[in-house]
Amino acid sequence: MSDDTPIATVRWERGDAVFTDGRYPRAHQWMFDGLTVPGSSSPAVVRLPLSKADAVDPEEALAASLSACHMLFVLDFARRGGFCIDVYEDKVMAAFGKTERGKTWISRIALNPAIVFSGDKTPTAEDVAALHDKAHDECFVANSLRSEVVITPSFTIA
Secondary structure, X not given: OOOOOOOOEEEXXXXXXXXXXXXOOOOEEEEEOOXXXXXXXXXXXXXXXXXXXXXXXXXXXXXXXXXXXXXXXXXXXXXXXXXXXXXXXXXXXEEEEEOOOOOEEEEEEEEOEEEEEEOOOOOOHHHHXXXXXXXXXXXXXXXHOOOEEEXXXXXXXX
């Protein structure tokens, strides 16, 4: 990745909506490597129908991006450690807060990864905690945030 190569395109069009009255649609598109994802403001921030409930909002995308980055590092470190992961599922949560200047920000992102391991080498709770600690330390997205990131993993052996 470099500064002069786009990694995503975000596109919004007004259509026939009046813009100056503030009643324009917030729905837009995110394009990544030939894939288009519907985006919108959150209905919690901009009411329906100006937002789209069935689209990804920026806050969801940030939390999912952190989760995916963390997961990819856990998968790699588990493989290197000789562990086999069958399923990794994370129910990510995020909370808003106010900065010292009174601005709204995503102050906390909670990762709750549930992992199913199988195979001959089974991890201990300490092994799983170490995988998550190392993944969090190496995750590019986590290293880019100032929000509190809380990881509460669970795991089972198949």
